[in-house]
Amino acid sequence: MNIQRYLAPFSNVDGEELLLAAGATAVTFAAIYAFLRLLRRRLCRHDEAGRSDRPMVQLMKETLNRTSILAVLAISLLVGLKTLELTPLWEERLGHLWFIVLGLQLVMYLDRAATLGARRYFRNHSETPDSPTTVANTLMVWAMKTTVWVVFLLAALSNLGINVSALVASLGIGGIAVALAVQNVLGDLFASLSIAVDKPFEVGDAIAITNVSGTVEHVGLKTTRIRSDSGEQIVIGNAELLKNVVRNYKRMQNRRVQFSLRLNPSTPAALAAKVPDALMAVVNRQPDVRADRVHLKSVTQDALEFELVFYVLNSSYLNYMNAQQAVLLGALEVFNELGVDASAPIRRLQFEQGAANEMMQPDRRQQARPH
Secondary structure, X not given: OOHHHHHHHHOOOOHHHHHHHHHHHHHHHHHHHHHHHHHHHHHHHHHHHOOOOHHHHHXXXXXXXXXXXXXXXXXXXXXXXXXXXXXXXXXXXXXXXHHHHHHHHHHHHHHHHHHHHHHHHHHHHOOOOOOOHHHHHHHHHHHHHHHHHHHHHHHHHHHOOOOOHHHHHHHHHHHHHHHHHOHHXXXXXXXXXXXXXXXXXXXXXXXXXXXXXXXXXXXXXXXXXXXXXXXXXXXXXXXXXXXXXXXXXXXXXXXXXXXXEEEOXXXXXXXXXXXXXXXXXXXXXXXXXXXXXXXXXXXXXXXXXXXXXXXXXXXXXXHHHHHHHHHHHHHHHHHHHHOOOOOOOOOOOOOOHHHHHHHHXXXXXXXXXXX
């Protein structure tokens, strides 16, 4: 290796210029190091003060820890070399080095910030250890970091004078081909990320979609497993799952219960008028239940129909069924106390003998007609 070839640009540099360059390098290194140290101290003070922007301060402090001493030293050397009078070729090379060193340090900051930010977000929004946020966290961090490093690599090659148009086009065509080949898998993958970020449901939630209802057991990269109410496990693709309307019963604040009670239409009006207040008293006696209304809804020849509406003040299906059962049993007791008949009216069909004989006479005349 011919060392003089690389030292040729510095052959015309005297000792004073070298000392000036060395001094500029030392001052720059000391200034950058002091600035970073002062910035870390101020961030630590903000963190200890417990201000509302504490998460952002912690993110900035942890990101600054990724500062490379080699990068600081390289920047200091470049500042020192900038004070020297070099050939145009070396001036251009120093420009490339500036771009690579600064870009590399910036990418390291972005890499660290993306990792810490994504982990902090998913950690704060994850409520169960089996939630899909762990997988989504890994995939999202990997995608962001890969994107940052690929963009930096392409920018560095372009800065060095390499034509990256063909490379970018090849990557685009290859990406399209891969996307078409695995579009179903990618659809389920992005649906999994959507479930992790938007959280329409989580592991342990009781949900219902078209023809399926049960408890979510696991949300994976491609499929979601649901334990149905009848006991079997149902596996459904994430993309197909999100195409349906999802009912999440676990997030219900209360349950609205509405049903009708029918009385015999022969019930006297005076007794029927006592039924709404009596039923309202039955509902008010139930724990964790809020009565809404009881009305005589309709009067027909078949029944007197009373509509009863109340709210169960929690989302438990068991409590809902217990409250409804207690109200129905209480309604039976009320009907018994009031002497109200809740049975359907009895219908009888009565045939008169004379009419039956007249209906039979044409048949007899027809049988007696000679052939």
